Amino acid sequence: MLETERHEKILQLLKEKNTVKIQELVELTSSSESTIRRDLTVLEKKEYLKRVHGGASKLQGKLQEPTMNEKSSKNHQAKQKIAQFAVGLIEEGESIYLDAGSTIVEMIPFLPENIVVVTNGITHIPLLLEKNIKTYLIGGFVKPSTNAVVGRDAIASLEHYRFDKCFMGVNGIHPQYGYTTPDQEEAAVKQLAMSLSREAFILADDSKFSEVAFARIADIKTATIITNDLESDIKNQYAGKTDIKVVTA
Amino acid sequence: MLETERHEKILQLLKEKNTVKIQELVELTSSSESTIRRDLTVLEKKEYLKRVHGGASKLQGKLQEPTMNEKSSKNHQAKQKIAQFAVGLIEEGESIYLDAGSTIVEMIPFLPENIVVVTNGITHIPLLLEKNIKTYLIGGFVKPSTNAVVGRDAIASLEHYRFDKCFMGVNGIHPQYGYTTPDQEEAAVKQLAMSLSREAFILADDSKFSEVAFARIADIKTATIITNDLESDIKNQYAGKTDIKVVTA
DNA sequence: TCAAAATCAATCAAAATCCTTCATTATTTT
C-alpha cells in the first residue's frame, strides 16, 4: 500500500475519533503492527498527531475537559466494540443496508471490501468510497439535521433492493413497545429496510434499553440486538423475547 | 497514446483521489510501468504532484493551484460568471434539477432560498443544506470517481420528479452531434433530467464548443446554452440552431 | 508493590518498488 494512502487513513480516523489504537489501524489498513508504528513515528515528527501508549491521539492546542473526554471516549469505545462485532457477522459478497447515524458509522472502518452497501446516510458515502466498497444511495428528501434521506421517495427507492443483513441504530428498546426513534419519517425507512432484509441487527449501547421514543419501528423480536455488557435484571427482561448478542468490552 | 493525454489522465485521477498507485495508472493508461514512472518524474518537476514510494500524491497548499492557473483561474472566473447568470434565470418557488459536477457547483452560493432542488451530486448536498434549501437526492449507484449517483436506480428515482428548470454541465457541444459527455451512465441521467424539465440549460465555457465526447446526451436544440464570450465563427455555426446566452466576463 | 500482560523499539530477511540501461518501436525531419 502506498505510504501516503495509509497516512491519510490514519489521519482520517483520528479526525473522527480523537484517539486511535494501533490494533484498529492494523485492521483498517491491513498492514502490520511494525508498519503502523513506523507511520505513527513519522506522523508524530511532522506534528500531525501525538503518540500515546497503545496508539495515537489528536494533537490539539487546548485540552478539553478531562471528565467530558473520559466519559465520551468510554462510550465511544463501547460503540466501537459493538460496531466491530457487527461487522464480524458480515460475510463476503453479501448485500448490506446501513442506517444513517453515528452508531452505524463506526462500522465502516472495519467493513470488508467485497460487499455491496446500500444506505440512506449521506455522510457515510465518502467513508465507504474510500474503502472501495460498492455503494448505493437511497433517493429522497434530505433531512437537514441528520443528513439522512427520508420520505415518500426514500420508501419507493428502497423497494428496489433486498438485503442479506441490515444494521440499525435506535433510540429506544423496550420489551413491550419494541424499537423506537424520535422521527416518524426515519422510523418508516428503518421499518421497511428491516423488512427487506433476511436478518436485521440493532446496534445499541446499554443506555438505550427500557427507553421509548415517539415513533415505533418494529417489534422487539424482529431483530437481533448487539450491545455491550448489560445488567442482569435488564437481561432477564428480554430473556426469550429476542436474540441479544453481548459484546464484552 | 499521446503523452499529454496520459498526463491529463494522471492529474485527473489525482484530483479525485489525492493519491494514486503506479499500478492504477498502468491500468488506467494501459502503458508500462516505466512510462508511468517517467511521467511522474516529469510531472513532479513541473510541480503538479509529489512522488512518493509506490506512486504519487497531490501536493497541497499553494503550489498546486497557481502553477495550474494560467489556464485554470481564468477559467474559474468565467465559470463563476456563467453560474451567476444561470441562477438569475431561476424564480422563487421553482423546482430545479442540478447536475453533479464542478460546473454546476458554482451556482449554489448564488441560489435563492425558496426553491426546491433535486440533484444527483452528493458533494452538492452540504452546500445546499447550508443555504437552507429544500433538497432531494436521486437514489442509485454512487460513482466513486465523481460522487455522482447514476445507473438504473437513478433513472427510476428521477421519474418521481418534474422540474421547472434543469442545469447541466457537459464535455462536448457540437452543432451536429449535440451534447456529449464521457460517461454513458451519466449521460443517461442527464438526458432523462432534461426531458423532465420545462426548460433545460447547458453551462459551458468556450472550450467545450466543437468538442465531441463518447456518450450522447441530447440534440443541440433541446437546451439553451449559457456560455462566456465566443469567437464569431463559432457563434455562426450555431446560429439559429439553439438559444445561446452569452455572459460577457 | 509485584507479577502478568500488553505495548514498544531494534533488528533482519523478504518483498516491493525504484532507477538505470538498452534494444525496439513510433514520430519527426530532412
Added chain:
DNA sequence: AAAATAATGAAGGATTTTGATTGATTTTGA
C-alpha cells in the same frame, strides 16, 4: 524514403519498505 530524434517497454541490480521476531519497557490488576 531515409535518417535523426524521441518515446516506449523490458531486464537487471540497487534501494526502500515491510512484516516477523526478539527482548526491553510500560501498563494493568491483584
